[in-house]
Amino acid sequence: MKIEVKLHAQLRKFAPQRSPITLDVKEGTTIRQVIAKVGVPLKKAKLIIVNGLRGKPADKLSENTVLDLFPPLAGG
Numbered sequence: 036m037k038i039e040v041k042l043h044a045q046l047r048k049f050a051p052q053r054s055p056i057t058l059d060v061k062e063g064t065t066i067r068q069v070i071a072k073v074g075v076p077l078k079k080a081k082l083i084i085v086n087g088l089r090g091k092p093a094d095k096l097s098e099n100t101v102l103d104l105f106p107p108l109a110g111g
Contacts, residue, residue, distance in 0.1 A: 067092035
């Protein structure tokens with residue numbers, strides 16, 4: 036199944052080409068597996084958005100998912 040991964044801010048340096056990245060993954064693939072596949076350390080992907088909603092590393096993905104990964108956000 037095809038999914039799209041968008042790396043934001045400092046995570047863009049992990050993209051082999053420009054973001055978004057289109058991946059072909061097996062059904063039942065988790066967010067954690069996709070993060071590892073694109074080479075982003077899990078601890079650096081602090082905000083995970085799946086089709087516009089907050090996601091967790093153990094969540095399974097479905098066909099045509101759009102996965103946005105963000106590093107820790109600073110501010111205060």
